[in-house]
Amino acid sequence: MSLEDFALILIGLGALIGLVAVVYAIRKAFSRGAGELGGWEVAGARQIITAIARTTLTEGLRTKIASGFVIMVVASVPIFWLTADGDGTIKGRVQMFMTYSVGFSSFILSLLSVLFSCRSLSNEIAGRQIFGIVSKPVPRWQIVMGKFFGVMTLNVVMVAYVGVTTFAGTRGLVSQFKSRVQSEFVTYAGYSPEQAANAVAALDDVRGVGKEGMESPILEAMSKATGFTIQQLAESLLKMPEATRADLRRFDELRRQVLVARTAIQPPIPEEEIARRVEARFNQMKADGELPITQSEREIRDQLNKQFFGQFCTVVYQDSRMWVFEGPPPQKGKDYIMSVRFKMHIPQGLNDFSDPETGAKLEEDTLLSLWGIGDPKTANYYEYLGAVPARTTKEFEFPMDAVDPNGTIKLRFANLDPRRVDVVFDLAKDALEVLYRVGSFEMNLFEACLAVLIPLACLTAFGVCASTFLSFPVGALLVLCLFMITSSMGFIFESMAITEDYMPEDPGVEVQIRKAVIESIDWALSIGDIAVTDQLMEGRAIGWDRLWSNAWRFLLLKTGAALFIAVLVLRRRELAAVIV
Amino acid sequence: MKVVECIALTKVFQDFWGRARVRAVDNLELDINPGEIFGLLGPNGSGKSTTIKMLLGLLYPTSGSARVFGKSPTDTAIKSRIGFMPEESYLYRFLNARETLDYYGRLFKLDRHERKKRTEALIDMIGLKRAANRPVGTYSKGMARRIGLAQALVNDPDFLILDEPTTGLDPIGTRQIKDVIRILGDRGKTVLLCSHLLADVEDVCDRVAIMYGGKVQAAGTVEQLLMHKDETQFVTRRLDDNALTRVRELIGQAGGEIMSVEHPTDKLEDLFLRVVGQAQRDQLETSGAETAVGVSEFLGGTGRKTGESLVASLVEAGRGTKDAPATPKAGAPAPVSVQPAPRKDVLSRLEAGASEPVDEKKKAGGPVETPLPTKKPDKAVLDRLMKSDSDGGAS
Numbered sequence: 001m002s003l004e005d006f007a008l009i010l011i012g013l014g015a016l017i018g019l020v021a022v023v024y025a026i027r028k029a030f031s032r033g034a035g036e037l038g039g040w041e042v043a044g045a046r047q048i049i050t051a052i053a054r055t056t057l058t059e060g061l062r063t064k065i066a067s068g069f070v071i072m073v074v075a076s077v078p079i080f081w082l083t084a085d086g087d088g089t090i091k092g093r094v095q096m097f098m099t100y101s102v103g104f105s106s107f108i109l110s111l112l113s114v115l116f117s118c119r120s121l122s123n124e125i126a127g128r129q130i131f132g133i134v135s136k137p138v139p140r141w142q143i144v145m146g147k148f149f150g151v152m153t154l155n156v157v158m159v160a161y162v163g164v165t166t167f168a169g170t171r172g173l174v175s176q177f178k179s180r181v182q183s184e185f186v187t188y189a190g191y192s193p194e195q196a197a198n199a200v201a202a203l204d205d206v207r208g209v210g211k212e213g214m215e216s217p218i219l220e221a222m223s224k225a226t227g228f229t230i231q232q233l234a235e236s237l238l239k240m241p242e243a244t245r246a247d248l249r250r251f252d253e254l255r256r257q258v259l260v261a262r263t264a265i266q267p268p269i270p271e272e273e274i275a276r277r278v279e280a281r282f283n284q285m286k287a288d289g290e291l292p293i294t295q296s297e298r299e300i301r302d303q304l305n306k307q308f309f310g311q312f313c314t315v316v317y318q319d320s321r322m323w324v325f326e327g328p329p330p331q332k333g334k335d336y337i338m339s340v341r342f343k344m345h346i347p348q349g350l351n352d353f354s355d356p357e358t359g360a361k362l363e364e365d366t367l368l369s370l371w372g373i374g375d376p377k378t379a380n381y382y383e384y385l386g387a388v389p390a391r392t393t394k395e396f397e398f399p400m401d402a403v404d405p406n407g408t409i410k411l412r413f414a415n416l417d418p419r420r421v422d423v424v425f426d427l428a429k430d431a432l433e434v435l436y437r438v439g440s441f442e443m444n445l446f447e448a449c450l451a452v453l454i455p456l457a458c459l460t461a462f463g464v465c466a467s468t469f470l471s472f473p474v475g476a477l478l479v480l481c482l483f484m485i486t487s488s489m490g491f492i493f494e495s496m497a498i499t500e501d502y503m504p505e506d507p508g509v510e511v512q513i514r515k516a517v518i519e520s521i522d523w524a525l526s527i528g529d530i531a532v533t534d535q536l537m538e539g540r541a542i543g544w545d546r547l548w549s550n551a552w553r554f555l556l557l558k559t560g561a562a563l564f565i566a567v568l569v570l571r572r573r574e575l576a577a578v579i580v
Numbered sequence: 581m582k583v584v585e586c587i588a589l590t591k592v593f594q595d596f597w598g599r600a601r602v603r604a605v606d607n608l609e610l611d612i613n614p615g616e617i618f619g620l621l622g623p624n625g626s627g628k629s630t631t632i633k634m635l636l637g638l639l640y641p642t643s644g645s646a647r648v649f650g651k652s653p654t655d656t657a658i659k660s661r662i663g664f665m666p667e668e669s670y671l672y673r674f675l676n677a678r679e680t681l682d683y684y685g686r687l688f689k690l691d692r693h694e695r696k697k698r699t700e701a702l703i704d705m706i707g708l709k710r711a712a713n714r715p716v717g718t719y720s721k722g723m724a725r726r727i728g729l730a731q732a733l734v735n736d737p738d739f740l741i742l743d744e745p746t747t748g749l750d751p752i753g754t755r756q757i758k759d760v761i762r763i764l765g766d767r768g769k770t771v772l773l774c775s776h777l778l779a780d781v782e783d784v785c786d787r788v789a790i791m792y793g794g795k796v797q798a799a800g801t802v803e804q805l806l807m808h809k810d811e812t813q814f815v816t817r818r819l820d821d822n823a824l825t826r827v828r829e830l831i832g833q834a835g836g837e838i839m840s841v842e843h844p845t846d847k848l849e850d851l852f853l854r855v856v857g858q859a860q861r862d863q864l865e866t867s868g869a870e871t872a873v874g875v876s877e878f879l880g881g882t883g884r885k886t887g888e889s890l891v892a893s894l895v896e897a898g899r900g901t902k903d904a905p906a907t908p909k910a911g912a913p914a915p916v917s918v919q920p921a922p923r924k925d926v927l928s929r930l931e932a933g934a935s936e937p938v939d940e941k942k943k944a945g946g947p948v949e950t951p952l953p954t955k956k957p958d959k960a961v962l963d964r965l966m967k968s969d970s971d972g973g974a975s
Contacts, residue, residue, distance in 0.1 A: 041656060044689045051686035055672065062674035062715075128670040132731065135636045135664040136687040137656045576638035578593055 004509040011513065034554075041139045048138055052146025053153055056120050060154045065119055069112035073158055076108070077101045077165040081172065088243070089250035090177045094170055095258060095537045101169065103533040105162040105451050109155055112455045114483060117151045118476040126471060130575050141567040148563060151460045155453060158421075163449040165440065170259065177251060178203065184244055189236035198225045199233075203251060209337055209397040210252050218248055256360075257339065257395060261439035261447075261541035264341070267323035267411070267432060274312065278304040295454055298479025320414035325434050327409040332378075334425055336400035338436040340371065340411060344423040345431070346361045346391045364372060365390050367423060372412035374402035385416075390423075400436065426502075438541050447542040451530040454550050459483060459526035461562035468569040486525040492518060528554050581650050583739050583770045584612035584635060588644035591630050591794075604630040607644065607795035612772060617765040619785035619802075627794040629667060629772045633745050635772075636664055648739070660688060663737030667744040667774075669728035671890040673717025677708050679729055680716055681734055688735040701876035702730035707756075721748035729757060736879050739770045746780050752856055758784050764879060782806070812836070815844065 035092040060066035086092025119175040121143070124130045129503040133143060165544065175486075178200045185196035202225035219230045226233070237245055281304055285291050291300060315321045325337075344367060362368055366387040374381035380401045388394055403409050415423050425431045462482065466475035485492070493499050498515040507515070528550055535542055589608040592600045607629040612618045620628045633639040634646050637654040650847045671680055678699055685695035703712050706726035711719065716727055725748050732740060744760070746754040761784045763772050775781050781788055782802060789799040798805065819827070824841065831838055 047689050048687055051683060054686075055675070055683050058679070059674055061673065128666065129672060131636075131638060131664070131666050131670055132684065133661065133687065134638055134685065135659060136657040136735075137689075138687055139656050574639050576633040577617070 001478065006514055007509045013147040045145075046144050047141075048142045049146045049149060052133070052138075052143060053148075053150035054274045056147055056150025057153050059120060060116055060151070061203045066112060066116045066154065069115075070154070070158060073105050073108050073112075073162065075290060076104055077169065078102070078161060079202075081165075086481075090173065090247050091250040091254040091258060094173050094254055097117060097169055097173060098166060098258075100534050101162060102168045102448065102452070102536060103453060105158070106455075109158055109162075109456055110459055110483060112158075113151060113155060113459040114463050116154070117147065117460045117478050118467045118470075118479060119472045120151065120467065120468035120477055121147045122470065123463060125467075125575060128576075140570045144563055144566045144570055146458055147464050147467075151455060151464070152453075155456045155460065156399070159449050159452050159456070162452075163445055167445055174251075174254075176249065181244060181248070184234070184240050184359055188240045190234070195226050195228075203248070204255070205250050206255070207335055209399055210249065210256070212249075212504055256337065256397070256437075256539075258537065258539045259441040260437050260539045261441060261444035262339070262435040262539050263433045263438045263541050263543070264430070264433040265325050265327055265409075267325055267427060269309070269427060270312065274305065274308045277308045279307075279349070284313055297320055303413070310424070312420055313427050313442045314424045315413055315415045315430075317417070317420045321413060322410055322412045323432065325409040325411060327403050327407050327434060328436060329407050330403035330405060331400040333401075337438075338400050338403070338409075338434055339393045339395045339397050340373070341393060341433045341435055342425060343431045344369075344388065344392045345426060346390045346421050348421075348423075350390065350417075350419055350421060355418070362417070362419075367415070367421070368417040368526045369416040369423070370412075370416055371396070372414075373398045373409065375404060375410060375492075376412075376516065394531050395435075435540070438543075441539070442538070444539075445543055447544070447547055448532045448536055450547055451532050451542055452526065454530075454547075454554050455528035457559050458554050458562070459557040461566070465562040465566040465569070468566045468573065483523055483527075485521070486527055489518075489522045489526070493522075526554070527558065581614075582611050582647075582652055583614050583649060583771065584618075585647040586609065586610040586631070586635075589633060589634060589641055590632070590643045591627075591639060592642040604794055605634070607639075607706040608791075608794065608796065610789060610796060612770060614770055615765070615768050616788045617761060617773065617784055619771060619781035619788035620791060621776065621778065621781055621788055622791035623776055626791040628776075630794075631745055631791075632664075632741055632772070632774055635741065636662070637822055646767075660735060661738040663732035663735060663740040663891075665732040665740075665742045665745050667747065669716075669721075669724035671716045671724055671727060671731075674715055677703055677712040677716050677730075681730055684731045684734045690735070696735075696880055698730050698734055698876070700768075701878055702733060703731075705876045706730050706793070708912070716816045721751050722750050725749050726753060729760070733760075733879055737769070739772070740764060741772045741774070743774045744776070745773065746775070746777055751853060752779070755853060767879065776945075811839070818843075897962075 042289060043158055052134055061070070080097055082098035084093050084100055086094075086096035124133075130143075134140070179349065181203075182193075182196045182200045185191040187200055189196075191199065199222045202221040203218070205225070206221040207218050208220075208360075210217065214230060214234060219233050219460065221228050222228070222233050222489065228236070237248075282291075282297075282301060285300075290296075295303075346365075348364075350365050350367065352364050354360070367390050368387050369385075371384040373383075380399070380400055382398045411432075412425075415421075417423075459479065462479045466479050470478065494502070496514055496518050497503075498511070498518055503511070503515075530542060530550055531548060532542070534540075581709075586608050589605055589610070590603070591605040593602040593604055595601045599940070604625075608627070608631060608699070620631065620657075622628050632637060635648055635653050637652075637659075640654075649661060651658050672683070675683065681699040681702055682695050683696060691949065703709050706729060708723060708726055711723065716724060719727070725745070729742075729745065732742070740761075745757050749757065758780060761773065764790060765771060765784070771784075773781060785802055787797045787799070787801050788805065791797065814827075828838055841945055874887055
């Protein structure tokens with residue numbers, strides 16, 4: 001018997017056992033045995049669920065297990081506000097504060113949800129307080145829902161606190177920064193307090209694409225607000241600390257790249273064109289008798305596919321490439337700007353370079369390149385020439401009027417580096433995007449809070465479900481394990497070698513089973529797919545459509561399923577039963 | 581309609597592997613009539629609490645059936661008519677007394693005004709007004725028991741189940757709970773009192789059943805079970821030697837035999853209550869429970885807005901069945917054979933030399949009221965019954 005046959009038999013047996021288990025569970029759940037038969041009453045449910053939820057919430061606030069976590073969250077946000085530093089700039093501080101405040105709080109609230117939801121009901125069963133509820137006219141589904149809503153109320157309150165304090169903290173950091181700049185205008189540049197206040201107030205009115213030096217729109221806005229010429233302002237700024245000057249630009253970036261909600265578009269991948277080339281090349285190799293005899297047709301085609309996709313992502317030395325994005329309709333005016341965000345990969349490290357003729361220098365791991373946006377035949381075409389760091393994500397802005405009237409964005413890149421190096425943009429991993437503003441930071445933060453609540457609801461439902469048949473420590477450990485597993489699915493995919501990078505050309509049955517099992521676990525355990533902190537840090541809009549997609553997949557489907565199972569188990573359970 | 585009806589009720593507890601290990605209740609046949617104060621007696625492990633838990637839907641019968649108000653115990657609708665005080669006060673330690681009662685009131689969907697009214701009335705009733713804002717986790721066991729009683733009454737139940745209600749209570753609390761049970765009985769409530777404290781049951785119950793090994797071993801009214809039919813007891817003011825001699829002669833002439841002559845003593849409970857009552861009248865400070873103030877009016881009292889006719893009918897029905905003998909079903913173990921008890925007014929009739937008059941109500945077939953005896957017979961009878969049960973069967 002081959003390994004594949006053996007694996008298929010195992011799969012068949014597993015499926016059969018699974019089917020029997022499911023049928024048995026359904027039969028037990030709905031059988032008219034000696035157990036609970038009724039208990040689906042809806043009338044008056046709101047009042048009872050509210051009462052149980054309220055008591056659960058009181059328990060959370062008055063007992064150590066939940067209040068400890070609550071205190072951690074409440075105390076951590078101000079601590080992060082005081083300590084977040086990032087790269088030392090205002091942008092870095094705000095990004096770091098948001099990441100710590102939302103990320104840490106989400107993690108702590110996840111632990112709180114698991115421990116509290118597992119503890120509340122199972123402790124009531126173990127401590128027999130449940131006798132006082134079940135002996136009253138309370139259907140058991142209402143007990144489950146009461147517990148769920150009790151824990152979730154605490155979660156909602158805490159997430160609201162985190163949202164409000166993060167917003168206030170962000171504003172506080174900005175306000176602190178402005179106060180510092182204002183006092184430095186007075187101290188170093190000799191401005192009157194009123195002039196300094198006007199100069200700082202102008203920071204919120206900066207319009208247009210960020211540029212360095214005398215062309216900076218920051219100088220333009222300050223000039224308009226204070227009445228000084230750009231030259232005078234530039235001289236004043238030169239008297240101020242260098243860190244402050246850099247911070248003025250970072251603050252402008254913060255306004256437009258972080259404290260906003262932006263959506264991203266990626267260049268379309270010409271799959272049909274790639275497939276056509278693969279087909280043509282394969283046929284040609286076949287005709288020429290060049291097909292490797294050690295490889296199957298599928299392996300050869302996969303290899304060709306990777307090769308042509310790689311070519312599409314690569315810009316060789318002295319070559320250029322144009323990508324066409326499907327973007328929004330163009331907007332005229334300085335207020336409307338877009339960003340190109342990219343990360344260039346170079347196969348090997350680049351050393352310093354000095355042009356023997358001109359004496360121009362290129363630093364290590366920077367690449368001389370030319371970016372062009374828009375139609376070169378029109379006035380709304382913008383070019384950026386310069387050395388750009390490789391292997392790090394960079395972003396530059398361009399006016400939105402570069403967008404074609406039909407909404408397409410033509411982005412051209414030319415590899416001009418004299419060190420004869422090829423540049424790769426990994427388009428499968430969003431290494432090239434165009435971003436533009438679609439909403440406010442405030443609304444995005446609100447959406448982020450809602451997105452945080454979705455996994456918390458899932459964890460709470462899992463916890464309540466576990467507590468209907470497991471004691472507190474066992475249930476909590478189980479759900480925590482599930483939480484840890486789902487949090488590290490990326491690592492598990494890699495360690496099991498089933499990511500795209502590791503998959504062999506022609507995976508055998510064993511690999512397919514492994515992949516199917518891990519993907520099934522991922523599907524069953526995943527509790528949300530929005531990386532909230534990343535989204536906030538990069539000023540990316542979460543979006544209602546994505547929220548809704550998460551809501552029905554995780555909130556309605558998984559939370560609902562977990563709560564339904566919890567109700568079935570609790571209805572069948574003899575709450576005063578003893579095992580002898 | 582009977583309040584409780586158990587037909588061949590059986591509960592078998594299993595081990596981890598699902599094997600039957602302990603037959604806690606075995607073919608139990610039991611009826612409780614409306615308006616009755618029913619005592620379920622038995623030593624530890626006799627199946628009392630298991631029976632109660634099956635009546636509440638906390639356990640499911642292995643076989644047989646239990647009906648409460650004619651419906652399955654798992655029917656949530658009937659639970660609005662039941663009050664349950666478990667054998668220990670399983671309370672939320674983080675709530676105070678007011679919050680606790682308010683919470684249970686919410687579970688009965690009482691409106692805010694009614695909840696507040698009942699909460700205050702019950703706190704007054706159980707004497708915990710000063711401690712009402714303390715978390716119940718800080719209460720003594722007796723105080724927690726009082727809250728346990730109050731939560732059982734918050735819905736003004738028609739059927740009150742009390743599982744070991746006096747455990748952990750001081751004599752005042754014990755007396756108070758017994759008073760509450762009596763008053764509720766007078767107001768037409770049905771009470772199931774489960775206890776192994778014989779004095780509690782003896783003091784308040786109309787009918788009792790004694791369980792052992794999961795079965796009813798004896799059942800009947802308290803008087804039926806406890807009366808010494810072949811003995812007569814006189815209680816008089818102090819007699820001098822001369823009078824005693826004449827009484828002895830008179831009894832001797834009537835063919836009787838004096839078995840003992842002694843001065844009656846107080847119960848220690850009465851002495852305790854007198855001493856503590858005096859201290860409370862002197863308003864000495866205490867951090868515990870205070871003097872209670874009777875039974876809250878809302879508990880089936882005259883102020884009830886709903887259910888008055890039900891209560892009245894239950895009272896009437898209860899009176900009509902008060903003297904009814906226990907009703908073991910076919911197949912159930914045979915209860916102790918009990919003769920009808922003599923009337924309490926036998927002394928006066930003896931003194932008057934008259935024959936026993938025929939009770940007019942009884943003759944007419946009407947309800948007969950049996951007042952609780954003021955001085956109970958020796959409860960050692962019950963102990964002997966239970967001992968003989970444990971020795972191998974009914975006597």
